[in-house]
């Protein structure tokens with residue numbers, strides 16, 4: 139697929155953009171989402187999550203099946219408004235990849251992918267006034283990248299691999315030791 | 331309803347206790363131990379210790395969507411879902427099934443099951459003192475408590491010795507010490523804050539919370555394993571609940587009949603004897619209506635439910651509700667506020683950490699209005715509850731930027747030390763803060779919905795401002811950075827310490843109960859849940875309900891023996 143026609147094929151998805159508030163936007167953030175919209179992004183979400191928490195000397199998000207967590211939370215626990223925000227974010231990411239590199243995000247090489255996600259992170263940084271962000275998040279939902287990262291973190295840190303290898307997990311601590319010297323390479327506790 | 335003579339015998343007990351939560355469990359145990367055949371009525375299902383704690387041993391990854399409640403669930407249960415997670419949802423009621431009317435926003439958190447909210451409570455246990463028992467009298471608010479600390483002191487000891495409370499002795503007049511097990515330990519940031527407070531404000535102190543968590547094996551329970559998963563029910567019996575403690579002890583006497591699925595809809599009055607003769611119950615499994623009879627009745631349905639039950643029990647003697655000659659039932663509803671406080675980050679002690687999950691934080695006992703001369707713009711006081719910890723992933727995800735290897739490294743290593751603390755403040759008894767049944771709206775059992783009309787007032791708001799300021803200052807003096815004071819402005823009910831709708835007092839014209847929690851107008855009815863409270867003090871209240879219940883049980887038993895009831 140050449141750059142032009144690929145662009146065209148994803149253009150329909152990119153609904154929200156950064157347009158100011160309008161009736162259209164209100165409609166678009168309240169439209170009904172079907173679970174399949176998330177499930178079809180299975181692979182993409184797995185890659186994105188892995189980019190946020192990659193495999194290092196400990197497992198990354200992909201091995202910990204974090205994308206399944208993200209989809210479960212999105213489908214069952216998230217308001218329609220936030221679901222749409224998230225779907226729109228994915229579309230925006232795909233559209234950006236298409237515009238910049240003329241191909242699907244998943245076909246991009248690691249450096250290109252990184253540049254795309256960086257751009258999304260930049261778009262999420264919001265207003266420099268905290269209060270505006272709060273209001274904005276309340277009306278429109280959390281910016282895509284922040285929501286994606288939040289879910290990735292939650293999903294990873296509560297997964298079996300993430301909790302027991304990425305972090306330190308103590309199933310039944312027994313004792314409480316209030317002040318102990320920190321060990322070299324100490325990982326944080328998985329649970330509070 | 332017709333009840334045959336045979337049934338009438340089966341339906342007759344020495345004592346009936348309504349509600350099996352913290353106070354009802356205590357009433358049942360005390361009465362059973364005295365040899366009385368006791369019927370414990372509970373509207374919810376049975377919850378057996380150990381057997382019915384389905385989530386207690388689950389790992390974080392056993393929850394498909396983590397600790398997030400589903401959207402459907404949040405829509406059906408807007409109030410309760412703000413308190414529960416998938417890990418302990420089964421110990422809260424469903425708002426959809428058990429609606430109430432919020433005249434003004436009020437979170438009425440409930441657990442309808444054997445054990446009530448003893449399964450989900452925070453276990454903080456503090457005694458009241460004469461500063462609290464004399465407060466109404468001194469500043470002319472509400473009515474005077476009919477008891478003083480000396481009346482309750484031995485009963486506090488009695489309750490603590492049974493449930494097991496860990497804590498540190500501090501020798502304070504206004505927050506008396508108890509019978510404590512070894513305290514839990516403060517961590518290094520908490521100790522640091524404590525040292526700074528001692529140095530800068532010598533009349534204040536920071537101590538470890540006093541909690542009904544066992545630091546050693548006790549009465550076949552515990553010790554606590556420091557998992558901090560208490561609201562799921564404890565497989566080690568590491569904390570006090572009716573299920574782990576009072577109900578098994580009552581059962582062991584052979585005198586207890588526990589009847590779950592039994593909503594008490596009315597207390598029945600015997601016009602001739604001028605006493606309660608029993609209760610009417612709807613069996614929620616069969617929808618049948620039963621009556622049960624007893625010589626004495628203990629009402630422990632929890633503050634708001636108790637007020638509703640009394641107001642719904644009308645007869646020609648009591649057209650305005652059972653024992654409501656004073657017109658006070660349902661009024662003077664109180665709840666602590668716990669919205670205001672401060673948060674800060676500390677850049678030292680980075681070589682220190684901890685192991686284990688201590689199931690409690692610290693306490694800074696009340697330091698306001700302890701002495702008559704203090705000139706503050708509010709009455710009464712607050713204590714500060716909080717905890718110190720190092721930032722972990724939940725906090726760090728908000729505070730670090732980017733993604734990739736660096737992000738992961740930051741996320742999975744301990745962050746700086748932080749302290750969060752907030753004031754648990756006294757709420758004055760306002761006549762207009764009240765509960766009333768609305769007969770035009772009924773629940774699925776045909777019972778009128780309760781309407782709750784409650785707000786915090788000027789005194790509470792001024793106190794919150796003071797909490798913000800003093801908390802932030804204590805953090806500042808201890809070298810914390812990025813200090814943020816806050817006021818979450820949570821609505822009433824959010825601290826889950828409802829009290830005061832059937833208050834104690836000396837005068838039957840202005841109060842519902844006498845100094846032994848006995849109804850002024852029906853001598854064989856005792857109310858020992860939070861509705862009896864004459865003022866709220868600022869301490870977490872449940873230990874006081876336990877002490878009052880044990881004391882009232884003893885009194886009721888003696889009166890019965892003397893033929894006075």
Ligand SMILES: Cc1cc2nc3c(=O)[nH]c(=O)nc-3n(C[C@H](O)[C@H](O)[C@H](O)COP(=O)(O)OP(=O)(O)OC[C@H]3O[C@@H](n4cnc5c(N)ncnc54)[C@H](O)[C@@H]3O)c2cc1C
Nearest residue numbers: 349351352353373442446447452453454594632859870872
């Ligand atoms: C998350 C949380 C944290 C808390 N933390 C603390 C704390 O740290 N310290 C503290 O002191 N307190 C704390 N509390 C408050 C404490 O739980 C209550 O004060 C205490 O449980 C009240 O005891 P109770 O016996 O009055 O009522 P409950 O324990 O609520 O029990 C009432 C019982 O009566 C039953 N019932 C109600 N109506 C009827 C009826 N008509 N017929 C039959 N049965 C009926 C209910 O189903 C229930 O089982 C906390 C509460 C919660 C939820």
Ligand code: SF4
Nearest residue numbers: 554555557558564568
């Ligand atoms: S922290 Fe202690 S009391 Fe709480 S659940 Fe764990 S073992 Fe039980």
